[in-house]
Amino acid sequence: xxxxxxxxxxxxxxxxxxxxxxxxxxxxxxxxxxxxxxxxxxxxxxxxxxxxxxxxxxxxxxxxxxxxxxxxxxxxxxxxxxxxxxxxxxxxxxxxxxxxxxxxxxxxxxxxxxxxxxxxxxxxxxxxxxxxxxxxxxxxxxxxxxxxxxxxxxxxxxxxxxxxxxxxxxxxxxxxxxxxxxxxxxxxxxxxxxxxxxxxxxxxxxxxxxxxxxxxxxxxxxxxxxxxxxxxxxxxxxxxxxxxxxxxxxxxxxxxxxxxxxxxxxxxxxxxxxxxxxxxxxxxxxxxxxxxxxxxxxxxxxxxxxxxxxxxxxxxx
Amino acid sequence: xxxxxxxxxxxxxxxxxxxxxxxxxxxxxxxxxxxxxxxxxxxxxxxxxxxxxxxxxxxxxxxxxxxxxxxxxxxxxxxxxxxxxxxxxxxxxxxxxxxxxxxxxxxxxxxxxxxxxxxxxxxxxxxxxxxxxxxxxxxxxxxxxxxxxxxxxxxxxxxxxxxxxxxxxxxxxxxxxxxxxxxxxxxxxxxxxxxxxxxxxxxxxxxxxxxxxxxxxxxxxxxxxxxxxxxxxxxxxxxxxxxxxxxxxxxxxxxxxxxxxxxxx
Numbered sequence: 064x065x066x067x068x069x070x071x072x073x074x075x076x077x078x079x080x081x082x083x084x085x086x087x088x089x090x091x092x093x094x095x096x097x098x099x100x101x102x103x104x105x106x107x108x109x110x111x112x113x114x115x116x117x118x119x120x121x122x123x124x125x126x127x128x129x130x131x132x133x134x135x136x137x138x139x140x141x142x143x144x145x146x147x148x149x150x151x152x153x154x155x156x157x158x159x160x161x162x163x164x165x166x167x168x169x170x171x172x173x174x175x176x177x178x179x180x181x182x183x184x185x186x187x188x189x190x191x192x193x194x195x196x197x198x199x200x201x202x203x204x205x206x207x208x209x210x211x212x213x214x215x216x217x218x219x220x221x222x223x224x225x226x227x228x229x230x231x232x233x234x235x236x237x238x239x240x241x242x243x244x245x246x247x248x249x250x251x252x253x254x255x256x257x258x259x260x261x262x263x264x265x266x267x268x269x270x271x272x273x274x275x276x277x278x279x280x281x282x283x284x285x286x287x288x289x290x291x292x293x294x295x296x297x298x299x300x301x302x303x304x305x306x307x308x309x310x311x312x313x314x315x316x317x318x319x320x321x322x323x324x325x326x327x328x329x330x331x332x333x334x335x336x337x338x339x340x341x342x343x344x345x346x347x348x349x350x351x352x353x354x355x356x357x358x359x360x361x362x363x364x365x366x367x368x369x370x371x372x373x374x375x376x377x378x379x380x
Numbered sequence: 381x382x383x384x385x386x387x388x389x390x391x392x393x394x395x396x397x398x399x400x401x402x403x404x405x406x407x408x409x410x411x412x413x414x415x416x417x418x419x420x421x422x423x424x425x426x427x428x429x430x431x432x433x434x435x436x437x438x439x440x441x442x443x444x445x446x447x448x449x450x451x452x453x454x455x456x457x458x459x460x461x462x463x464x465x466x467x468x469x470x471x472x473x474x475x476x477x478x479x480x481x482x483x484x485x486x487x488x489x490x491x492x493x494x495x496x497x498x499x500x501x502x503x504x505x506x507x508x509x510x511x512x513x514x515x516x517x518x519x520x521x522x523x524x525x526x527x528x529x530x531x532x533x534x535x536x537x538x539x540x541x542x543x544x545x546x547x548x549x550x551x552x553x554x555x556x557x558x559x560x561x562x563x564x565x566x567x568x569x570x571x572x573x574x575x576x577x578x579x580x581x582x583x584x585x586x587x588x589x590x591x592x593x594x595x596x597x598x599x600x601x602x603x604x605x606x607x608x609x610x611x612x613x614x615x616x617x618x619x620x621x622x623x624x625x626x627x628x629x630x631x632x633x634x635x636x637x638x639x640x641x642x643x644x645x
Contacts, residue, residue: 114519
């Protein structure tokens with residue numbers, strides 16, 4: 064056709080595509096956007112399928128299971144009985160108490176120590192900063208399992224380096240893992256040591272992002288280092304501090320590996336955490352329903368604590 | 381003064397790892413000797429021999445297989461989803477992304493029980509697939525990928541569309557090559573995340589030959605409590621070395637991965 068030839072000459076064959084009729088030109092706006100979106104849905108499909116199968120689905124199932132006395136080979140609807148049983152279960156109450164105590168000690172320690180360390184490091188040469196950053200991050204590289212395995216032998220009353228060292232110094236070492244009033248603090252030390260690495264990196268990056276003009280200006284105005292930190296650096300870091308606190312809290316509330324690998328909940332249930340309780344009930348006792356109820360309680364606890372933190376320290380506007 | 385404290389802290393944190401490696405080369409008598417050696421006086425390979433006798437090599441292989449599977453599935457899901465979230469407009473996009481963000485806060489304890497039952501019913505207990513398939517779901521990966529892919533200029537994709545490239549072609553020939561750093565960072569994070577998923581590996585393994593190196597080192601897999609300290613330390617060292625190597629080689633990616641979530645709040 065004559066018209067087509069002329070068009071090709073003028074604008075070139077490729078650009079003809081741009082003048083081509085739109086896909087589904089006869090459809091409505093909504094359905095047209097859905098049609099054009101079909102590729103978006105295709106791209107997102109693998110991830111969504113996996114998320115439904117391995118994340119959303121199980122979450123809903125867990126919630127449902129909490130209303131059943133679900134066991135390995137049987138299942139029976141019991142309504143709220145699991146939750147009632149939890150309130151009457153002394154071990155559950157101990158677990159919750161221990162967990163909250165654990166979080167209350169380890170999270171502030173992690174936030175404060177990592178903040179101070181990052182701040183101190185910021186005054187040193189970049190090479191030195193990188194060296195220490197790596198050293199403090201090494202426990203994270205090793206992972207919580209290896210940290211637990213190594214520290215459990217360090218604390219060991221018979222062969223451990225720590226008791227031996229104290230004895231050598233003339234101090235009578237306590238039974239770190241055998242004393243009900245000390246064991247949980249021994250675990251807390253491990254948790255804090257393992258938990259410093261990532262916050263240090265985060266704080267170092269955040270501090271580096273603060274424009275030096277701010278600090279220089281305040282120094283010209285006569286502020287010393289401590290004031291600069293308190294009035295310039297800290298306020299600017301508030302969002303980061305909140306983030307670190309929330310992430311550390313969520314992790315600490317779920318503490319399981321440390322208990323399983325170091326103390327198995329003892330001595331005398333002093334290190335029983337909620338996470339460990341759920342594990343024992345589910346996989347030692349086979350009471351999936353009851354364990355799921357405890358897991359829902361853990362979820363509520365997480366939402367509560369994080370909600371409080373955000374309210375107190377975050378979104379005040 | 382601050383430097384001394386910093387150094388003390390660094391020593392405190394790294395000493396257990398140093399001690400672990402040293403003890404893997406000491407015989408039992410040397411290990412329990414009081415006072416303990418700071419450096420092996422009579423280094424021996426006995427622990428390592430025993431480790432490979434009980435299946436240490438198999439454990440390491442299992443860890444590598446499972447982590448590789450988690451890497452492939454995780455990166456695949458994350459990049460495709462991240463691309464859709466970053467560059468595509470579709471009904472339900474923002475709601476779906478909020479759901480993804482919400483799942484990141486869900487405690488593992490909630491999902492692990494139904495997941496275990498699911499795997500049992502699918503017959504995937506004690507299989508490699510069962511151990512890594514759950515890592516196909518990785519909301520953080522999608523979040524990370526979205527952040528990165530947003531920086532790809534829309535004009536680039538538009539130009540490709542005008543040139544007649546199909547969606548798949550655009551993704552593979554334009555987006556992916558530009559996203560190589562992203563894929564690198566995601567790969568490392570996915571590999572390590574899967575490697576360290578101790579609970580799941582413990583639950584999925586029902587006999588020694590399917591232990592991953594972490595489960596084997598923890599000596600809880602079969603209910604034994606190991607009093608063979610040298611063997612335990614050798615196994616732990618074996619579990620540590622790959623992670624150490626990856627860290628030394630890819631330190632930059634670690635820092636990037638850790639700071640991305642934090643600095644974009």
